[in-house]
Amino acid sequence: MKPALLNSIVFVLMMTSAYTSFGQCDTLTIQNLISSNLTHNSVRINWDPMQHGNAYDIGITTMTTPPDNGQTTINTVMAFTGLKANTTYCVFVKGKCTNGTYTPWASTCFTTLTAPSGITTVQGDAISIFPNPVADKLYITAPAGQHHILIRDLLGKTVYKATSNNNKEAINLSSIPKGLYFVTVSGKDYTRTQKVTKE
Numbered sequence: 001m002k003p004a005l006l007n008s009i010v011f012v013l014m015m016t017s018a019y020t021s022f023g024q025c026d027t028l029t030i031q032n033l034i035s036s037n038l039t040h041n042s043v044r045i046n047w048d049p050m051q052h053g054n055a056y057d058i059g060i061t062t063m064t065t066p067p068d069n070g071q072t073t074i075n076t077v078m079a080f081t082g083l084k085a086n087t088t089y090c091v092f093v094k095g096k097c098t099n100g101t102y103t104p105w106a107s108t109c110f111t112t113l114t115a116p117s118g119i120t121t122v123q124g125d126a127i128s129i130f131p132n133p134v135a136d137k138l139y140i141t142a143p144a145g146q147h148h149i150l151i152r153d154l155l156g157k158t159v160y161k162a163t164s165n166n167n168k169e170a171i172n173l174s175s176i177p178k179g180l181y182f183v184t185v186s187g188k189d190y191t192r193t194q195k196v197t198k199e
Contacts, residue, residue: 025097028052030106033093040085040113041193045093046077050103053095057102059180060154066092066105071154071179079156082182082193085115115191126192127185133197136174140185142167147187151196154180173198 030047037044045058059070060080070092083089090109094102128141140149144167151160151171159176162169176198184193 025052025095025099025101025103028095028097028103030056030093030095030103033091033106033108035091035108035110037079038110038113040115041083041191042079042081043083043089043091043110043112044077044079045091045108047093047106049076050095050097053097053103055096056093057096058091058093058154060089060091062087062089064090064107064109066094066107067180070094072096073155080154081156082150082152082184083112084193085112087112126190129183129185129192129194129196132194133199134173135199136172138171138173138183138196140169140171140183142169142185143187143190145187147185150184150186152182152184154182 028050030050033045033047035043035045047056050056055072055074056076057070057072058078059067061067080089080091088109088111090107092105092107094105096102126143128139130139146163146165149160149162149164149169149171150158151173152158159181160171160173162171178198181196181198182193183196184191186192
């Protein structure tokens, strides 16, 4: 056999082996996706590292169907805060393989605990967070008195934090990336968290 032909065959075999090991991403799955450290407004999520992956997409929703897209992370442990008490959430995770394709979504669902005594979840017109979706300015109205505003992304990272005595605030979000965020407004005896889409 000619050396050039032999080299070509070896190359094809190497490429076939590489595809078998790394290319069939749809045959891989996220393993041991579990929730722990559950409270009335937070949860810890972790899963096993994927053998042939280099990143993950993760999303949290009150729906039982996967989100259109999630936020990318290289971690296998995530903490979500600012959740609503007595609410069922589902977390979805998919792995990104080394060839750029994705595994199917894996999911785990849980229900947050009852809020501790003395904390009231404010509903109705007491607090308003608008518009949603938002492009630049987010407006928040709250009861009179001091309150705290906290905005976090789906990975739990704080992108905005402030304390105010004004009953109406205008927050400039034009510089933060597009995606889903949790906006929490809390006072002495109340708290409210709302999911907001940044366009």
